[in-house]
Amino acid sequence: RHMLQRGILSRILYPAPEPSYTIDSFPSELVWVPKRSSLDGDVPPVGVDSVPCLLLTYPFSRYLILFFHSNAEDLGRCFSFCHMLRDKFQAHVLAVEYPGYGLCPGVASGKTVMENALSALHFATQSLSWPIDGIKIFGRSIGTGPAIKLASLFRFAGVILVTPFLSVADLFKDRVGPLACFVEEWYPNLELAPKMSSPVLLIHGRADDMIAFRHAEKLYAAISSRKLLISPPGMSHNTNLMNDMNLLVLPATQFFSLPDYVFHDLRVPRWALDISRCTASHRPSWLTLIQREGRALLQLGQHLTAKPHFFVGKVQTSPLVSCCGSGRMSDSWPPTLGESCCSRASVDQHETAESSQVGYDLGTMHQRGSQRAVPCTDPIQPVAVSLLAQLRHEEFQEEEVSPRVMGGERWPAKHAERPDVSV
Template structure:
């Protein structure tokens, strides 16, 4: 079940703000009527999510957005993705982002991510082998971790980082030693058992492309790496069909058409 949404409160320290730079909320509890829902977490907290169904879809994509956006800023992309690939979309908010209360740390984000997976499997009665996990930038953290806990239909990682500490090392050098390591994607990558698509732009100035290359090399399941030459960290995935749309279509056979004999 889902419930009426509440407003967020609280703040976090400067280091957390660097790691999780939540934007000013771009939506309210009145936004996206019929599509903005709230699902229960195991500890009783509530998680704002966008649920965008597509009639007769065979797959559900659980989407984890980037670090400088929230559900409101992700809405149009999720709509396009639903219609383009003919899938259901469940997009998950992070604590401290949008209208979601709490502090944006690894534990809180994973609590929300697991709540979304529980909701998909137990409330929507959607099997894990019909779910694709999709994360961009910060969202590759919860996506990778969930992909080690479930065998799913597919995993999509856009601009993934090897770990939070390694990402900080690229920006501040040895000062990163004072940052608690979180979302150790490279360490977890060998435990992913699902088909995995990685897209990492060669012009990414925030997460260097070698992060994506290392994660790709560590994955032992069926995998595909796309490295668009002109793509930066915030380049639209819909700008060039060869960046994201065609790889999704070819690697995952989306949309999933069923043909009958005539």
């Protein structure tokens, strides 16, 4: 019964939307935070489960903002907001993904969300070597739950809570009344509020019809540390905080004395950007990897779909050379997975000279050598050329790429100009 209640509660509090980003959406800003990283900051093994996080850096900033988004968005949908957070406050931003959201596997619950939150904090302090007094916690809506829980355990440079709530039970009490007593409590924010020792900025609109303003009022009264409550009369639950500087930017800048700088910059370890740490179910397919090789390989595929033809003149270097190290074909056509893209152990100089004078059929040129081709050891090579071989019989259909739109707005120009892989 408890598991059933937990599953229903997870669906209500964390209704994960369709993923709005892929493994290729933020190539230099999507980091893979290990859930069980070593205490000494060494490189964790690849097999460790990883949490996708968005890391936006700002040169020589003193502060890092650990951001927890609302339950109606994932890292892709909150990317623009995080980007503006970084630029307005001139601070690094590390946004944490929830289980079941985006590329993060699992089911969201109070326990699993806190596991991701603690993993991200450990990554910031250990792997990024960032001092905890240089970290600010930012939680919005359901994200104020893990934010308050972390702030009750550690002293940070500051805490920003946007549309916070008292507890899960109080959220349900506003909707279902007495039945809320049967709900499992994941975030007892009112109980944890007095334990926060960091400066706290609360922002809650009086026109919020999702989480009543009384939640922020009671939380504000329970906080014993330095605090400030901003309560705009016309602000609703989903008001864009960046449209009006008086909602977030100016209060936070004055309350926390932002921005501030240091003489050393944040260094991101290379292993954190390694996509092989992504969960296997979200890793790119071989087709995607082949597409990344660029136009040359795809144009070769078009070339192989045509009938074998002759050409006169010097043999040109095949695009396969850049991908697989050899432009020669195997003795069987079409090649199989066991023997596909092959490299000759040696090439007879006389044959090379002769080939520059006479034209050969691309389909039979490999037969002139007396030495049989040696199968490649690189696992991507047979898969790549096997796919190209099948192009002789099947029409290559490129996956349709949908416009990169988030929240009705296109991505920033930095991410709008992506490499064109269409043919």
